[in-house]
Amino acid sequence: MSAPGDLRIEDITILFRGRQGPVTALPPTTLHLAPGSFTALIGPSGCGKSSLLNAIAGFLVPASGTIRLDGAPVTGPSARIGLIFQHYALFPWFTALGNVRFALRRFGLPRTEEIARARAALAEVGLGAHERKFPQQLSGGMRQRVAIARTFAGAPQVLLLDEPFAALDAQTRRGMQELMLEVWARHSATVLFVTHDVDEALLLADRVYLMSAGPGRLIADYVLAQPRPRSLTQDGGALLAIREEILARLHPQPSAAPSRSPGIVATCPERSQP
Numbered sequence: 001m002s003a004p005g006d007l008r009i010e011d012i013t014i015l016f017r018g019r020q021g022p023v024t025a026l027p028p029t030t031l032h033l034a035p036g037s038f039t040a041l042i043g044p045s046g047c048g049k050s051s052l053l054n055a056i057a058g059f060l061v062p063a064s065g066t067i068r069l070d071g072a073p074v075t076g077p078s079a080r081i082g083l084i085f086q087h088y089a090l091f092p093w094f095t096a097l098g099n100v101r102f103a104l105r106r107f108g109l110p111r112t113e114e115i116a117r118a119r120a121a122l123a124e125v126g127l128g129a130h131e132r133k134f135p136q137q138l139s140g141g142m143r144q145r146v147a148i149a150r151t152f153a154g155a156p157q158v159l160l161l162d163e164p165f166a167a168l169d170a171q172t173r174r175g176m177q178e179l180m181l182e183v184w185a186r187h188s189a190t191v192l193f194v195t196h197d198v199d200e201a202l203l204l205a206d207r208v209y210l211m212s213a214g215p216g217r218l219i220a221d222y223v224l225a226q227p228r229p230r231s232l233t234q235d236g237g238a239l240l241a242i243r244e245e246i247l248a249r250l251h252p253q254p255s256a257a258p259s260r261s262p263g264i265v266a267t268c269p270e271r272s273q274p
């Protein structure tokens with residue numbers, strides 16, 4: 001049996017009700033995320049990235065197509081799929097420890113074990129000394145660490161990240177990216193990461209998908225085999241070349257057609273990946 005976390009998005013369409021009838025937020029889209037992979041999704045504002053994440057999370061029902069996790073259709077929110085958004089969504093009335101314990105409730109653990117596991121999760125993100133603090137007593141980066149601890153403590157097979165570090169300053173953001181990679185490597189969840197930051201995608205992901213302007217189609221994907229931790233200047237500038245290409249596609253100049261960089265694997269949109 002294959003590892004858990006195999007996510008297959010097959011030909012899904014997302015529509016919203018508009019004043020003059022249905023409006024397409026996402027045209028038919030197919031995507032396969034292999035167990036334990038780390039995929040980034042980049043695209044212009046309004047192209048449908050969050051709608052896709054919300055459909056995978058089970059918060060909205062696609063007008064057509066199917067989403068399967070390990071072969072089972074996703075029909076609603078599930079503890080198997082964790083989420084981290086830009087806004088931390090911590091319970092303000094719980095301490096850091098209480099927030100992580102809340103995520104563990106579904107396991108029905110004895111109290112002492114629940115507390116021990118929550119403490120271990122907080123220690124993993126460097127917040128062992130802050131477990132008694134409430135969210136409002138924590139910095140933005142610390143709150144997002146609690147969100148990471150809480151999500152991974154729940155042992156999700158899939159983790160959906162919607163611009164989780166967008167509100168953080170550059171230095172904190174870099175630290176959080178490294179932390180995310182460390183925790184992901186230990187827990188081996190399948191990650192789908194939405195970001196507007198091309199550099200962030202290139203530093204973190206195994207694969208980067210690029211969407212067109214809304215309603216967005218998958219127009220290219222880039223397989224990144226560079227070992228982590230990465231820097232954009234390593235590997236003879238291969239990542240910088242991909243960066244240039246993605247930026248050219250996101251912000252096309254009238255006369256400049258993007259050229260393909262050597263060594264980049266790009267495939268057609270709407271095709272399942274092996």
Ligand SMILES: Nc1ncnc2c1ncn2[C@@H]1O[C@H](COP(=O)(O)OP(=O)(O)OP(=O)(O)O)[C@@H](O)[C@H]1O
Pocket residue numbers: 016017024025043044045046047048049050051052214
């Ligand atoms: N609840 C809704 N009702 C109606 N239209 C919606 C709703 N949510 C999103 N849309 C529309 O669907 C399209 C895709 O929106 P979505 O939020 O998925 O884009 P996005 O790529 O995540 O954008 P951003 O990068 O700005 O967050 C947009 O045209 C948006 O206006």
